[in-house]
Amino acid sequence: MAVDNPAILIWSLLFGIFGLGFFTYGKRQGALIPLGVGLTLMIYPYFVSNLALLVCIGIALILLPYFLKL
Template identity: 85%
Template sequence: MLDNPAVLIWSMLFGVFGIGFFTYGKRQGAPIPLIVGITLMIYPYFVSNLILLVCIGIALIALPYFVKL
């Protein structure tokens, strides 16, 4: 993973978004942003392909806007 600095930068960016979604979900009691936030913080540890990392991250960030509970 560390052989490509772009992967590290994108992972940190999605981690920051994850912290934001997690905080919002916890304060509002909303389960979807809470789960998305946890997922955004964890999944970069398991994905090392840059294109796959960005695609999954964008899909997760867009998920709460399309799924409402």
């Protein structure tokens, strides 16, 4: 993946940091939703090259555990 836009790289790094936080929290608490969201946040930027789509998916994933509780 060649990054032409530095904003994509910065947003990917930011969502990766959030993903690491969610993953760590989910693993320690035994909560599957934050664990899955964390993994997804760390992996999906490798497959999305559109900046608007990257930001929208990332924000939706960050908000998902707050609205979906099991």
